[in-house]
Amino acid sequence: MEEENMNLRLEALKKSLLENQKEKDELENRVTELEGSLHWY
DSSP, X not given: OHHXXXXXXXXXXXXXXXXXXXXXXXXXXXXHHHHHHXXXX
């Protein structure tokens, strides 16, 4: 039972990590876009 809880927590943490990484990548892309547009001004 305890091992099952640990596995569920581990899966939740992995999912959270993947979501955070995706958000980080999206933010980095947005920063790159904004830096590019800044050079136009």
